[in-house]
Amino acid sequence: THFGFRDVASSDKAGLVGSVFSSVASSYDLMNDAMSLGIHRLWKSHFVSQLDPRGGIACLDVAGGTGDIATRILDHARTAHGDRQTKVTVLDINEKMLRAGQKNMAQTMYWGTDQLAFQLGNAEDLSLSAPPTQSPASISQQHQQQRLPRNSPALPALPTQPIASDSLDLYTIAFGIRNCTDIDAVLREAHRVLRPGGIFACLEFGKVDGRQLPFLPALYRRYSFDVIPSLGQVLAGDRDSYQYLVESIERFPTQPEFARMMQRAGFTLAGQPEAAKWGIGSLGGETGKRDDDDVKGAWQDLTLGIASIWHGIKL
Ligand code: SAM
Numbered sequence: 001t002h003f004g005f006r007d008v009a010s011s012d013k014a015g016l017v018g019s020v021f022s023s024v025a026s027s028y029d030l031m032n033d034a035m036s037l038g039i040h041r042l043w044k045s046h047f048v049s050q051l052d053p054r055g056g057i058a059c060l061d062v063a064g065g066t067g068d069i070a071t072r073i074l075d076h077a078r079t080a081h082g083d084r085q086t087k088v089t090v091l092d093i094n095e096k097m098l099r100a101g102q103k104n105m106a107q108t109m110y111w112g113t114d115q116l117a118f119q120l121g122n123a124e125d126l127s128l129s130a131p132p133t134q135s136p137a138s139i140s141q142q143h144q145q146q147r148l149p150r151n152s153p154a155l156p157a158l159p160t161q162p163i164a165s166d167s168l169d170l171y172t173i174a175f176g177i178r179n180c181t182d183i184d185a186v187l188r189e190a191h192r193v194l195r196p197g198g199i200f201a202c203l204e205f206g207k208v209d210g211r212q213l214p215f216l217p218a219l220y221r222r223y224s225f226d227v228i229p230s231l232g233q234v235l236a237g238d239r240d241s242y243q244y245l246v247e248s249i250e251r252f253p254t255q256p257e258f259a260r261m262m263q264r265a266g267f268t269l270a271g272q273p274e275a276a277k278w279g280i281g282s283l284g285g286e287t288g289k290r291d292d293d294d295v296k297g298a299w300q301d302l303t304l305g306i307a308s309i310w311h312g313i314k315l
Contacts, residue, residue: 064174267312271297
């Protein structure tokens with residue numbers, strides 16, 4: 001599918017998540033590769049190429065810590081459409097994750113251009129201009145955390161600006177919404193900041209589909225709870241953070257449940273006739289249960305439903 005971007009009218013848990021991502025920031029990329037056998041890269045690339053960003057659009061990648069999605073958005077616009085006008089703001093609540101993302105993206109041609117911006121912020125309230133919980137690290141701490149050479153210049157300060165209503169063409173969130181305390185608030189904020197015709201796209205862990213192979217969900221659960229914390233222990237010296245990640249995947253709603261949450265926040269779902277009129281095609285996902293037929297097509301399962309993509313449009 002592609003979206004006619006140009007055609008449509010132009011707490012406690014928060015603290016815990018902060019510490020989880022602070023402690024995993026440096027080993028984050030390695031762990032992602034180890035846990036998913038590198039497949040997360042394919043999921044992310046598919047997520048972005050399916051969105052087909054182009055035409056000088058304004059994008060916000062929320063919980064974008066690593067820069068993985070922003071890099072792919074800008075690469076796709078440039079290589080598939082010769083577009084060097086599209087802009088991405090990478091927003092994350094965690095300074096260390098954002099710094100890790102800056103470090104990754106400092107190697108790209110977008111670094112230092114107005115195509116790319118980084119900012120601290122909370123997905124649950126994008127109108128906040130106050131900095132979130134963490135105090136900025138000192139320059140020497142930054143250097144240590146990021147293993148930068150001792151006398152390299154300090155990274156620019158991270159701004160925290162309120163995101164205006166109706167200001168964006170595309171809102172993406174990949175493996176981020178699961179970590180937010182109030183998912184409904186995140187969705188409401190996403191809906192607020194998108195312009196009419198703007199697209200919400202989420203990539204997140206889903207529930208494994210057991211319709212073809214009934215033993216699969218149990219097998220996956222076993223892998224998650226037995227293998228992932230141990231991998232965390234061995235590769236990152238941090239069992240607890242990865243135990244938390246596994247539990248957060250387990251707690252996240254099912255694919256149709258999340259689709260309904262999007263709907264309650266005001267989005268028109270992919271798979272609905274009104275969305276099709278705006279060029280938002282069905283993503284094909286279904287559970288086979290009649291109760292879920294109302295949200296059929298709002299998502300697409302990747303790798304047996306281990307991950308899923310959801311699309312909605314603000315009309
Ligand atoms: N999107 C990146 C990717 O796919 O590689 C990073 C995903 S990482 C699993 C989750 C990110 O969500 C972390 O960087 C974390 O700091 C961020 N995060 C958690 N709660 C958040 C919130 N309320 N607002 C913004 N970001 C948040």
